[in-house]
Amino acid sequence: MEILLAIMTGILYAAGIYLMLRRSLVKLIIGIVILGNGVNLLIFLMGGLSKGEPPLISEAGLALEGAFADPVPQALILTAIVISFGLQSFAIVLIHRAYKVLKTDDIDTMNKTDEIS
């Protein structure tokens, strides 16, 4: 399972970076989204996997007993997902606006602010 997830994370990173290197603005945003998902999977994987052990304290006990899934990575992923939602919605509005103002989807032609003089 770990190896599968590790390969999956790698594929998501590679796909995200590949899409970001394309010339289209839309693909740039999709690339960022995929890369973000890759990070979430990485955090999940780095927290350690354990099967079928929810981190719940039994009614009789005072602390977690036996094997349990680490709840911290799940909290981190939840936070990261919420943040990336916000940023992605901003990004979509931004590229829509950029397309309307600059009348192009091609990143290579967006070099006005880099020109000398």
Add this chain to the structure above:
Amino acid sequence: MNEHLILYPILVHLITAILLLFFWMKPKIQYYISIAGSAIGIIIGIVLFQSVWENGIQSIQLGNWQAPFGITMVSDTLSASLVLIANIVALAISINSTKTVVSTRIKFGYYAILHFLFMGLSGAFITGDLFSLYVWFEVIIISSFVLLTIGGRKNQIEGAVKYFTLNMISSIIFLTAIGMVYGVTGSLNMADISRIIPEIENKGLVQTISLIFFVGFGVKSGVFPLYFWLPASYHTPPAAVSALFAGLLTKVGVYAMIRVFTLLFPLGETNQLIIMIIAGLTIFFGGIGAIVQRDVLKVFSYLIICHIGFMVGGLGLFTEVALAGAVMYMFHDIIVKTTLFLMGGVFHRIFGSTRFENMGGLMDQYPRLSFLFAIPLFALVGVPPLSGFWPKVSLFSAAYTRGEFFMLIMFIFASLITLIIIARVWNNIFSKRNIERKERVDMKYFNQFSLWQKISYIVPIILLVCVTLYYSFFAEHFQMVAKRISEELMNTEHYYNAVFGIKENNIKL
């Protein structure tokens, strides 16, 4: 002593921002609330700094969760002094924005976002938890995206696309590094991690993680191969916004870098070498980039990159003297770079453009203003009694005593190239003969301004110049602060004890 004092710098800007939201369509009231909020921020900054200075590093456990499990807020001298300086900049920007930012932008919530940005900055300086550092960084960048795009002019949108993309990548890299740190240490509390990392046997993995952090923060602070978003976007928004970005946002990256590479991953030989080489190249390419530009805001943007090299280089040298120099340079740089970009706004209003070929003759038209503007420009070069000179003493001597002549040569190169660039700026704007310009009808020029408009442009610059002059003539105060900061940074047990010592006190209570 009030134990919640550490949280006040965050709360003051949060409350100000919420208050501002109630006065959405009323710019006049927003001016007063924003200026009052920033002024209270300065007072809180002073009180916090004084408290940290007298009682040592302070911390608070949020929700009373004990140290390695909950989120800890820690304020050491570095955090407290940066919070104070950020609030001084906040006051200057608040005053400046009253007239430089048009009221349609303010009706889109400009001031509220501004204060959310300052909340994020205070949070990033104060937090002692790696993941909450990431969250504060996100607060900062979301606010900065909105500030950059508000108004929606062509240049702004184009700059924002680049700024957005690279800052997103930097956040993703930072989050990757956090995930890996959690994987190898099982903790997110920075003080806790600093004790676990030396015990990890797989040194190669630790080295890799530390460099992932370096890349993540490197994009934010604009070091050599990662800086291209900075000159592409910083000249596009209104002067107040670019002044804020120039002064503080890149320095947050440097602050995070200093924190991570002193506390979590104390620099080894290899990392020192890598960081020093990158700092040297940052100085070189920033300086060369600035010299070819013909737009004064772009020149200043490249100078930001060039001078990031001083701070990163000071970190790379990794001795107490060098760190003190780097921190002192950071204080000086925040104030002076903010002033320069605010001056850029005034140039825009005087000449109708910020390109060198449309400028000239400022000294004949406005001699008193020129004298005022000369102070930050000369401070940037580091002309002796002014503020740029003092941190360089520490940095140069640290580079010399460690025998790192590459770094020493790059520091000298940076000083010389800054001198050449400022001479060019001076020549083109101040002493060149005034040229005939076509008056733009769509713009109100500086000489048509009412008194209040002139005050809102000039008073923040005077305020920041006063801070620069204080730095210049009472540099020993800053030297003392920087010395203590570098001691705290190099001896991490103080930080560790502060985070975990409070926990013992709480048990006693």
